[in-house]
Amino acid sequence: MTARRDPAVTRAEYCVIACAETWRGAGEVLASPMGLIPSLGARLARLTFSPDLLLTDGEALLVGPDGTVEGWLPYRRHLTLVTGGRRHVMMGASQLDRHGNQNIACIGDWAQPRRQLLGVRGAPVNTLNNPTSYWIPRHSRRVFVPRVDMVCGVGNDRADGARFHRLVRVVTDLGVLDFATPDGSMRLASLHPGVSVEEVQEATGFPLTVPDEAPYTREPTAEELRLIREEIDPGNTRAREVDH
Amino acid sequence: MTGAMTGAATGAATGVMTGVTTGATTGAADKTMTAEDVVARLASGMTIGIGGWGSRRKPMALVRALLRSEITDLTVVSCGGPDVGMLAAAGRIRRLIAPFVTLDSIPLEPNYRAAREQGRLQLTEYDEAMFLWGLRAAASRLPFLPVRAGLGSDVMRVNPHLRTVTSPYDDGETFVAVPALRLDAALVHVNRADRRGNGQYLGPDPYFDDLFCEAAETAYVSCERIVDTAELTKDAPPQTLLIQRHRVTGVIEAPHGAHFTSCAPDYGRDEDEQRAYATTPWPQFAARYLADGGTP
Numbered sequence: 026m027t028a029r030r031d032p033a034v035t036r037a038e039y040c041v042i043a044c045a046e047t048w049r050g051a052g053e054v055l056a057s058p059m060g061l062i063p064s065l066g067a068r069l070a071r072l073t074f075s076p077d078l079l080l081t082d083g084e085a086l087l088v089g090p091d092g093t094v095e096g097w098l099p100y101r102r103h104l105t106l107v108t109g110g111r112r113h114v115m116m117g118a119s120q121l122d123r124h125g126n127q128n129i130a131c132i133g134d135w136a137q138p139r140r141q142l143l144g145v146r147g148a149p150v151n152t153l154n155n156p157t158s159y160w161i162p163r164h165s166r167r168v169f170v171p172r173v174d175m176v177c178g179v180g181n182d183r184a185d186g187a188r189f190h191r192l193v194r195v196v197t198d199l200g201v202l203d204f205a206t207p208d209g210s211m212r213l214a215s216l217h218p219g220v221s222v223e224e225v226q227e228a229t230g231f232p233l234t235v236p237d238e239a240p241y242t243r244e245p246t247a248e249e250l251r252l253i254r255e256e257i258d259p260g261n262t263r264a265r266e267v268d269h
Numbered sequence: 270m271t272g273a274m275t276g277a278a279t280g281a282a283t284g285v286m287t288g289v290t291t292g293a294t295t296g297a298a299d300k301t302m303t304a305e306d307v308v309a310r311l312a313s314g315m316t317i318g319i320g321g322w323g324s325r326r327k328p329m330a331l332v333r334a335l336l337r338s339e340i341t342d343l344t345v346v347s348c349g350g351p352d353v354g355m356l357a358a359a360g361r362i363r364r365l366i367a368p369f370v371t372l373d374s375i376p377l378e379p380n381y382r383a384a385r386e387q388g389r390l391q392l393t394e395y396d397e398a399m400f401l402w403g404l405r406a407a408a409s410r411l412p413f414l415p416v417r418a419g420l421g422s423d424v425m426r427v428n429p430h431l432r433t434v435t436s437p438y439d440d441g442e443t444f445v446a447v448p449a450l451r452l453d454a455a456l457v458h459v460n461r462a463d464r465r466g467n468g469q470y471l472g473p474d475p476y477f478d479d480l481f482c483e484a485a486e487t488a489y490v491s492c493e494r495i496v497d498t499a500e501l502t503k504d505a506p507p508q509t510l511l512i513q514r515h516r517v518t519g520v521i522e523a524p525h526g527a528h529f530t531s532c533a534p535d536y537g538r539d540e541d542e543q544r545a546y547a548t549t550p551w552p553q554f555a556a557r558y559l560a561d562g563g564t565p
Contacts, residue, residue, distance in 0.1 A: 087475035099474040100322060100348075104398050106418060130394065133383070135427050141385035142377065144349075144369035150398035150418035179421035187421065188442065 127178030181209030320457030406483035466517030472533035
């Protein structure tokens with residue numbers, strides 16, 4: 026594989042592009058990004074190829090990409106919207122297994138955890154009601170584990186045919202993973218330019234399905250790069266989340 | 270313990286409660302009381318719902334009064350923030366029912382974490398939608414509500430009391446039957462209230478505060494400022510009137526009563542104070558926080 030990496034494009038920017046692609050063709054739905062780079066990706070998608078997306082201010086308002094208020098979405102209405110399905114969420118994960126089971130609640134035995142984290146939050150309702158993707162800013166064996174300690178977001182092997190369960194993709198600082206395999210387990214979908222298959226597999230605590238020719242994450246267009254650098258994130262906060 | 274306060278609630282309705290006087294001009298009950306009056310009506314072993322969300326509009330003046338009392342062995346129902354952290358640190362919580370505990374700008378609540386990691390409290394961990402629908406069930410006097418959440422997740426494993434229900438219609442889908450989250454008492458903090466118990470929020474999000482009041486036998490509403498009823502809608506639309514007086518037992522004027530959590534638009538979160546709370550060992554922080562004349 027020959028690297029065709031444009032030296033001008035940073036890893037963080039490939040991550041923004043890969044996150045933005047999550048909402049391509051989503052239509053008039055709420056993009057719920059959790060994490061900085063997914064938020065930049067959602068705004069980029071809204072400004073370019075998915076102009077009908079709805080965005081929030083992270084609290085109780087629906088806002089345009091310039092911050093113009095267009096709606097009211099307090100916590101309870103947000104949860105109701107989740108159950109109506111017009112939303113594609115990109116959550117984080119403290120642990121994620123090969124079928125996409127996600128943990129954000131605690132590490133160790135739930136009864137008396139070694140490390141208490143946030144709690145299940147809305148991961149169970151999210152995964153049973155609207156398309157769900159994940160963002161992992163540091164792809165490592167600490168996150169990609171054979172078995173999660175507490176299933177918060179429901180994976181493909183536990184969904185039991187749930188009507189509206191759909192895991193879409195996992196974007197990391199190394200590449201993009203999806204679940205396009207016969208048993209719904211994780212597959213390498215693309216590598217960010219400069220990353221090797223071996224690097225991804227080494228950082229993953231379970232065997233990944235790898236296609237014969239793993240493609241690279243697509244290049245940003247000149248206009249996308251301009252938007253990211255001059256309008257969406259002129260302060261380069263993205264480099265604080267992914268700095269390599 | 271649910272239902273133990275029925276007597277007090279009835280008392281409020283009939284005006285025989287201590288401290289309840291009759292408004293001279295309207296005839297409606299004046300429900301104003303102090304935070305200490307509220308605590309005097311609570312008891313160990315109760316199930317108490319606490320409004321707000323994370324480190325936003327938490328009824329901290331009421332929580333502080335609770336911490337100053339001997340009341341313990343509580344079941345606390347909360348979208349948890351420092352309310353949960355402080356009560357857990359002080360050893361007052363027997364069981365917590367919550368979908369998360371966070372300080373927002375400090376994602377993990379240190380005192381709650383310590384309590385969990387040392388096994389000092391029991392936890393009923395619900396998904397956020399299960400929590401909301403549980404409050405709605407209680408508010409509507411239903412034993413449960415079906416919700417499409419929880420199945421397939423370990424919420425079912427760690428809550429073996431949860432049951433499922435199958436749709437009686439053609440779809441035949443199975444749901445979690447979230448049990449009603451009935452409360453003995455609700456504690457919430459809003460921006461304004463009148464003396465009768467009509468509560469108004471002026472920020473962007475009501476959170477679940479009205480539902481907490483509706484799910485409870487008794488509800489105590491602290492506010493930044495008590496105003497005349499007519500003043501509530503003088504400069505604000507009627508839909509800001511979140512809490513209706515028929516569910517409210519007591520009204521407490523507590524300026525800065527949510528501090529150090531936020532109470533938009535009256536004030537934002539006091540990040541310095543929150544950082545001090547998060548980084549100071551609880552006994553040391555409590556000595557200052559619970560002292561007479563401590564910061565509001």
